[in-house]
Amino acid sequence: MNTLLRALMALLCLPALPLAAVSAPSIRLASDNWCPYICAQDSTITGGFLVELTGQIVSAAGYRLESLLMPLNRAMTLAEERDIDGVYAAPIDDRLLLSRPLAFSRACFYTLQHSTWRYTGQASLRAVPLGVIADYGYDGGAFDAYLQARRHAAASLLDFNRGQNAGETNLNKLLTGRYPVAVEHEAVMRHLVLSQKVPPERVRNAGCLEGRLKLVIGIGKNNPRARQLIGAIDDGMGKIRASGQLDHLRKKYHLDPSP
Numbered sequence: 537m538n539t540l541l542r543a544l545m546a547l548l549c550l551p552a553l554p555l556a557a558v559s560a561p562s563i564r565l566a567s568d569n570w571c572p573y574i575c576a577q578d579s580t581i582t583g584g585f586l587v588e589l590t591g592q593i594v595s596a597a598g599y600r601l602e603s604l605l606m607p608l609n610r611a612m613t614l615a616e617e618r619d620i621d622g623v624y625a626a627p628i629d630d631r632l633l634l635s636r637p638l639a640f641s642r643a644c645f646y647t648l649q650h651s652t653w654r655y656t657g658q659a660s661l662r663a664v665p666l667g668v669i670a671d672y673g674y675d676g677g678a679f680d681a682y683l684q685a686r687r688h689a690a691a692s693l694l695d696f697n698r699g700q701n702a703g704e705t706n707l708n709k710l711l712t713g714r715y716p717v718a719v720e721h722e723a724v725m726r727h728l729v730l731s732q733k734v735p736p737e738r739v740r741n742a743g744c745l746e747g748r749l750k751l752v753i754g755i756g757k758n759n760p761r762a763r764q765l766i767g768a769i770d771d772g773m774g775k776i777r778a779s780g781q782l783d784h785l786r787k788k789y790h791l792d793p794s795p
Contacts, residue, residue: 563594563765565753566604566611567624568700571727572789573641573751574624576605576700585789586624589638590753592781593772599765607700609671615756621765626754627673627680633762635769637750639791641721643674644744651716655743658682663693667706667718670696674719675747703728710739717742721749723791 569576575584581603591601604611604620614620616631626632645655645666653664658678674680686692695715697705703720707728710718720728722744729739753769755762776782786793 560598560600562600562602563622564602564604564620565590565622565624566606566614566620568608568611568702569605570625570703570724571731572723572791573639574603579605579700581605585785585791586638586751586753588788589773589776589782589785590624590769592776593769596772596775597768599768605700607698607702608669609698612671612754615754616758618756618758620756621759621761622753622755624753625673625751627671628676629754631757632754633757633766635753635755635766636773637752638773639751640748641723641751642744642748643679643719643721644725645742646710646718646720646725647716647740647742648710648713649738649740651740651742653717653742655717655745661693664717665693665695665715667695667697667709667715669702669706669720670698672702673749674721675745676749677747679745704732707732707734707739723789726790 567574567581571584573584573586575582575587581587587601587603594601603624606614608623611620611623612626612629612631615622623632626634628634647653654660661682668674668683674683683694686694687696695709697709699705703724706718706720707725709715711734722741725739728734729736753766755765759765783793785791
């Protein structure tokens with residue numbers, strides 16, 4: 537028996553390694569395309585500030601991150617049903633246990649370039665058709681409550697967009713005159729205008745919400761690992777913040793420093 541054959545037989549006789557030894561436990565998070573925070577291409581999440589940051593956090597804690605692209609409302613339902621673990625940039629919701637903030641984002645009101653309308657508080661919205669994205673959080677406070685209160689009104693001026701590319705739909709409806717005002721987060725609108733090759737001067741910032749939205753990870757409360765996973769994310773975020781790695785990621789995705 538030659539040396540190579542002996543070596544092969546010896547390998548075959550070795551006991552199989554347990555799966556845990558070769559594969560870390562996974563965390564499955566989902567959301568729609570919301571670049572530069574969650575970026576997707578060809579129906580697959582490929583990166584983004586929140587995706588990269590969360591990946592670094594959970595990897596250091598011994599987990600493997602899986603990111604799934606789907607509409608946000610579907611992701612919320614699957615997290616509740618424990619088909620996935622949780623949601624990127626989750627809104628405040630009784631179905632989820634939320635992490636501490638990983639970042640902050642300001643939402644603004646956008647019109648076409650020749651409009652003179654400006655946002656000056658909720659009173660300025662009373663007679664204005666508004667394009668928004670269903671299930672998104674915008675400030676985690678008064679404006680989100682305003683949307684929720686009017687969501688099912690028969691004569692609502694709100695147009696709720698849905699789907700894994702709801703941001704693109706929201707912008708396109710604004711550009712084609714379906715409504716005069718669209719709401720979107722500043723960094724996301726900058727990316728949409730650039731990626732859709734829209735001349736920047738066509739879209740006008742008409743004022744922003746007073747408060748910034750806390751960007752968090754939400755884990756389904758029915759998940760038996762919920763507190764363990766949130767604890768790992770919170771602990772890891774504290775370590776990354778102290779290390780200075782956040783500055784590198786913010787620069788990579790052209791994000792303003794968070795408060």
